[in-house]
Each structure stands twice: as structure tokens, then as C-alpha cells.
Amino acid sequence: MNKAEADAIEQILAGNRDAYRVLMDRHFSAVHRIAFRITGNQADAEEAAQEAFLRAYNKLPGFRRDASFSTWITRIAMNTAINLVERRNRDLSQHGPRIADNPSAPDQTVQMADVYPGPERQLLDREAATLRAEALAALTPMERTAFTLRHMEDLPIAEIAAALNVPANSAKQAVFRAVGKLRRSLAPLAGGLQ
Amino acid sequence: MTHFSEEDLIAYQLHESSDEAAIKRHLDECSDCAAVSDSIAETLRVFSSEPVPPPDLDRNWQRLRGNLSVLTPAPRRARFPRFLLWPTAGLAAAALLLFAFVGIHITHNGDRIADLLPSLDRLNHTNTAINGHGPLTTEPTAAADPGMANHLDAAERLLTEVNHTSGPLDPADRAQARQLLLSNAVYTRTARDHGNLAQAAVLDDLGRVLTTLDNEPPSPHKTLQVRLEMNTSGLLLDIRILRQNDERQNENRQ
Ligand SMILES: [Zn+2]
Numbered sequence: 001m002n003k004a005e006a007d008a009i010e011q012i013l014a015g016n017r018d019a020y021r022v023l024m025d026r027h028f029s030a031v032h033r034i035a036f037r038i039t040g041n042q043a044d045a046e047e048a049a050q051e052a053f054l055r056a057y058n059k060l061p062g063f064r065r066d067a068s069f070s071t072w073i074t075r076i077a078m079n080t081a082i083n084l085v086e087r088r089n090r091d092l093s094q095h096g097p098r099i100a101d102n103p104s105a106p107d108q109t110v111q112m113a114d115v116y117p118g119p120e121r122q123l124l125d126r127e128a129a130t131l132r133a134e135a136l137a138a139l140t141p142m143e144r145t146a147f148t149l150r151h152m153e154d155l156p157i158a159e160i161a162a163a164l165n166v167p168a169n170s171a172k173q174a175v176f177r178a179v180g181k182l183r184r185s186l187a188p189l190a191g192g193l194q
Numbered sequence: 195m196t197h198f199s200e201e202d203l204i205a206y207q208l209h210e211s212s213d214e215a216a217i218k219r220h221l222d223e224c225s226d227c228a229a230v231s232d233s234i235a236e237t238l239r240v241f242s243s244e245p246v247p248p249p250d251l252d253r254n255w256q257r258l259r260g261n262l263s264v265l266t267p268a269p270r271r272a273r274f275p276r277f278l279l280w281p282t283a284g285l286a287a288a289a290l291l292l293f294a295f296v297g298i299h300i301t302h303n304g305d306r307i308a309d310l311l312p313s314l315d316r317l318n319h320t321n322t323a324i325n326g327h328g329p330l331t332t333e334p335t336a337a338a339d340p341g342m343a344n345h346l347d348a349a350e351r352l353l354t355e356v357n358h359t360s361g362p363l364d365p366a367d368r369a370q371a372r373q374l375l376l377s378n379a380v381y382t383r384t385a386r387d388h389g390n391l392a393q394a395a396v397l398d399d400l401g402r403v404l405t406t407l408d409n410e411p412p413s414p415h416k417t418l419q420v421r422l423e424m425n426t427s428g429l430l431l432d433i434r435i436l437r438q439n440d441e442r443q444n445e446n447r448q
Contacts (some may be wrong), residue, residue, distance in 0.1 A: 017262045024255055032249040042247050050254060054261050054391050061265060087398060090405065132241060150208070152243040157210070172210060179204045183237040 001069050009069075012060060020057055027070055028053065031077040037148035038081035039088075040136055048084045052077035078145065078163040085141040135185035139178050146171050147178035195224060203231045207238060261391055345377050349400055350433050356407065363407060371407035378404060396432040403429060 004022060011019035031052055036045035056063075056073050063072065136144055142164060149155045150171075161171035198206075198217055205211040206218075221228045352370055356363065363371075378401045385394040 013265050015264045015266065017259065017264060020258075020262060021255055024258065025251065028251060028254060029248060033246045036246045042249075045246075046249055046254060049249065050258055051391050051395055053258055055395070057262055057265075058392065083398070083402075087402075090402075129244070132244075136241070147241075151238060151241065172205075175208065175210075176201050176204045179208070179234060179237060180200055182241055183200075183234060186233075186237055186240060 001065070001067070005069055006065060009060060009063065009065070012057070020053075023069060023073075024053060027073050030070070031073055034074060034149065034153065035077050035081040037152055038078065038141070038145045039085055040133060040144075044084055044088070045081070048081035049077060051084075052080045055080065075163045078149075078160075079165075082141045082145055082164070085144070089141070135182055138185065139181060140174075142166075143174045143178040143181070146174035147182075150175050151179075195220075197224065197227050200230060200234070203227065204234055207231065207234045257389065260389060341377075342381055345374065345381060346433055346436055349374055349378070349404075350430060352407075353403065353430055353433070368407060371404050375401065375404040375408050393436060396429070396436055399429050400433065 005026070008019045008022035028049060032045050032049040035048040035052070036042065039045050039048055052073060056069075056076050063069070136148070139147065145164065146160055149160050150157060157168050157172050157175070161168040164171055166174075198220060202211065202213070202217060206214060211217060221231055348370070352367060352374065356367065378397055382394055382397040382401060385391075385397055
């Protein structure tokens with residue numbers, strides 16, 4: 001950890017709350033980015049990043065000074081974001097519409113060809129982002145986290161596994177399952193996959 | 195010809211394969227596997243990185259700042275004597291000792307628990323939350339609501355009891371878990387509405403454990419999972435901290 005961050009932590013522990021802004025300015029964007037990959041939307045990403053920074057703050061008295069604040073806060077944020085996604089999924093399954101009640105999506109794949117048939121290519125392009133988001137949302141929180149962080153953020157499997165508190169092989173399998181599911185979600189696309 | 199599985203080919207495309215050279219040779223000869231491999235590559239392209247909208251740092255800082263309490267450094271040595279000078283913190287230290295005892299107790303008795311628990315180190319890590327820096331938040335909140343205090347009390351009792359018993363949950367405990375789950379949802383929402391994220395987070399953790407209890411763990415293994423979760427998350431301690439904050443706020447008002 002560099003001197004500016006070490007100094008900021010000293011000041012915080014001496015009672016200066018505003019010194020935490022130093023750590024926030026340096027790391028909030030990166031933490032938010034990770035949280036966005038896991039939650040898939042801006043509002044939840046901000047909530048998870050906020051909560052992660054609050055948790056880290058409250059644990060600062062026990063933080064080892066020779067450790068990296070960046071690695072530490074990232075790990076907390078990953079956990080917080082996954083917990084948030086699980087909470088959202090639970091709320092949805094308890095109070096929201098059930099997938100089984102929706103006959104058009106029996107297996108959670110994206111029924112692109114049926115919904116946007118024929119030559120409406122532009123509409124297809126415009127909706128592509130939404131469909132990608134839906135396909136990602138159909139993954140389990142662990143699959144989504146492992147996939148987005150490995151493939152989109154290029155984090156090593158070992159780091160992802162440590163943050164998820166699972167063996168490296170489980171994290172790797174989660175990535176593979178995610179890619180398989182995403183591939184099948186694209187299958188109905190015209191001219192797509194065999 | 196022996197083909198490669200989809201999983202092998204995904205590993206290959208992600209450069210996670212231990213057999214990269216052999217797969218590459220096979221793909222040059224086998225059009226079936228090459229087609230699957232291409233479609234995996236296409237999937238990875240479609241789901242490549244999209245830009246993340248940047249967060250508003252000032253707004254986030256303002257929100258966070260309102261939830262920060264004033265910290266003091268954790269004393270390196272002589273932690274307990276200092277604690278015991280401060281009655282509330284002394285109580286926290288007692289809770290810590292009790293919790294450590296429970297942890298050790300389980301570790302001694304436990305068959306697989308000992309292996310699964312990330313040791314007492316994890317417990318101590320969680321305990322840094324009570325190392326003398328007081329409340330999780332300085333904001334006056336719904337914690338001063340006597341209903342909330344009763345809720346936390348009841349939750350702590352239930353969790354302590356579940357933590358100390360083995361085998362399936364008895365019907366009375368399960369009924370209480372359901373009751374607490376309902377009130378917990380209300381308190382969680384209130385805490386969130388007040389912007390008290392720390393409190394909301396603890397209540398959320400509590401809600402998760404209560405949901406599991408309410409869902410009637412069908413097997414001893416599932417029950418073990420619940421106990422494990424409660425131990426590793428330090429939930430009981432977090433509840434005690436909230437409970438103490440609540441007491442302190444009530445004292446300040448009198
Ligand atoms: Zn082949």
C-alpha cells in the first residue's frame with residue numbers, strides 16, 4: 001500500500017472521517033465497476049459499492065497495514081454484490097412474477113427469433129444489449145460473477161475463487177457453465193450458432 | 195475420432211486448457227469441433243466487455259460520509275483491560291469471549307465443522323467491528339424504536355438457541371423464525387429508507403438466516419449449513435452490536 005493511503009488510514013483511525021475520501025477517490029470507481037459486472041445495473045452497483053466501503057471502514061481498525069487496500073476492498077465488494085444479487089433474486093421469487101408462470105420463456109433462454117422475426121434487423125441490434133443483459137441475468141450469481149470477472153475484467157481464476165470463498169476448480173467450472181448457458185441463449189439467433 | 199467436449203473447448207477458448215496443443219491439432223482436422231469452438235468464440239465476443247457508466251463520486255461520498263462513525267485505533271496490547279473500563283464495551287468483550295467459546299466448543303465437537311470453519315481467525319476478524327469504535331453509525335435511527343430492540347433480542351435468543359442445539363429445528367422455533375422474518379422485512383426497509391446501510395446489512399444477513407430456518411431444513415446437513423453460516427458471518431455479534439447501539443441511543447435521549 002502506498003504512503004498516501006497508509007497516511008489516510010492513520011488519520012481515519014485518529015478520528016478523521018474525511019480522510020476516507022482519499023481511499024474512496026482512488027478505489028470507488030474500480031469497486032463500482034466490479035459491482036456493476038456482478039449486479040448488472042447501476043443502482044445496485046452503487047449500493048453494493050457503498051456498502052462495501054462502509055464495511056471496510058468499520059473494519060479498518062483490524063486491517064493489516066502491510067496488506068493491499070485495493071485487494072481487500074475488491075474482495076469485500078465482490079461478496080457484497082453477490083449477496084445483493086441473491087437478495088434480489090430471493091425477493092423476486094417471493095414477491096415477483098415466477099418464470100414458470102411465463103409460458104414464453106420455459107427454459108430461460110432468450111427467444112430472440114420468435115420475438116423479433118424477419119428483417120427487423122435494426123430493432124434486433126437495438127434490443128441486443130437488453131437480450132445480453134437478460135441472458136446474463138439468467139445465470140446464477142456465482143456463474144455470472146465468475147464469468148464477468150474472468151472474461152470482462154480479466155481477473156485470474158485464483159483471485160475470483162478466493163473472493164467467492166470456493167476452490168479454484170469450482171470457480172473455473174462456474175465460468176465454463178456460464179459460457180455454455182450463454183452460448184445456448186444465443187442459439188435462436190438467425191445465422192448464429194450451430 | 196474422439197471429439198472434445200464443449201467444456202474442453204470453452205477452456206481452450208478462455209486459455210484455461212491444460213491440453214491446448216492437442217485441442218488445436220484436433221480443431222484443424224475436425225469440422226464438428228471447430229464449429230462448436232467457433233460458436234464459443236462468437237459467444238465470448240458477443241458478451242465482451244461493455245462500458246460501465248461512471249459513478250458520481252461526490253454524491254456517493256456524501257451518502258457514505260453520513261454513515262461513518264469516528265474510529266479509534268485498535269489497541270495492540272492490553273485490549274481486554276481497556277475494554278473492561280468501559281461498561282458497554284466490557285459487555286462486548288464478554289460477548290466476544292462467549293462467541294469464541296462457542297466457536298471452540300463447536301470446533302471440538304464438530305465433525306466436519308472444524309474443517310469447514312475458516313478457523314477462529316475469521317471470528318476475530320469479524321470482531322474488529324467492536325474494537326472500541328462504538329456504533330456502526332452515528333445517525334439516530336429506527337434502532338431507538340422499542341419494537342426494534344425487542345426484535346433484536348428475540349432474534350439473538352433464537353439464533354443462540356439454534357446454534358446450541360443439534361438435529362432438526364423444533365416447531366416452536368420454526369414458527370418464531372417465520373414471525374421474526376416478517377418483522378425483519380419491515381425493519382430492514384426502515385433502515386434502508388433512513389440511509390442506515392450498516393444496520394440494513396446486518397438485518398439483511400439476519401433475514402437470510404431466518405429464511406433458511408423458516409424453510410424447514412429437511413436434513414441435518416442443511417441445519418449444519420445454517421449453523422455454519424451464522425458462525426462464519428459473525429451475525430450474532432453484529433446483532434449484539436446493533437443492540438448495544440440501540441441501548442446507547444436510548445441512554446443519550448434520557
Ligand atoms: Zn471433433
